[in-house]
Amino acid sequence: MSTYLKHMGGYTYKQLKGKIFYEIQKLFDKEMKRVNTFVAMGYEVRESKEKKEEGRKETAKGSRKKMLGRKRAGKEQQKESSKKQKVEEEKESEEVDEAELKKLLVIKKDEDIAIDAIPLATKLPVIIDYKLHKEGMLVHYQLIRADGSSKRYSSMIRMLQGIDREDLEALWRIVKAKYGDTRPENEFERVLYGDLKVMFEPDIKSDIWRMLQGYRVTIWKLIDSSGVHFVRFDNLHIFMLVEKRYPLTPINLSL
Structure with missing residues (x-):
């Protein structure tokens, strides 16, 4: 949607960067309505x-x-x-x-063309299920879509780089429906559940924030496709949605 707004609506990357998903969607719907009702001069x-x-x-x-x-x-x-x-x-x-x-006719410069976005016409079917595959000490995430196709990712961060925000929200709904507010017993399921819950339902009373006390951020990276911040501390890492607030202390944020 951001790519469509940049090409068809004339928006710049700076104008869209700070907007949340629903604001982007509102602008996208407005531009689509304008295009659908367009009458040639x-x-x-x-x-x-x-x-x-x-x-x-x-x-x-x-x-x-x-x-x-x-x-x-x-x-x-x-x-x-x-x-x-x-x-x-x-x-x-x-x-x-x-x-x-x-x-x-509108001529677009090369620098305005995004090459890493998912074209609207080729959007993949929605995610309907997932599986975790243990290989030694590692776990692979397999996402299954409505048309029967699937893809494996060797880590959570690679999965977030390979899906968009709609896919991420669909995955959270599936996990939430499966476990509710009960932590899974399987260690790998528990990791996936914990990462998603911290992202979508941050709780200031959660142990994760107590564990972060006194540790500083060493890496902070934005994953554009899914709208997620990857933040690594001295002893662990977390994933945070761009539009939510999380209880990080000044000590945590000092580099």
């Missing part, structure tokens, strides 16, 4: 020309009835004149259409 010109041409043809029909008694030479001369006038009018109409189309 040359449409009214062509319509007027067509009405004039229809009126002229009706007049010509009446005139031909009155000219039945005239000589064939006069008829042929009038036909040639009418044909020439019609060609000139069509040429003029084409020139007007071409001028109007040039006004509508």
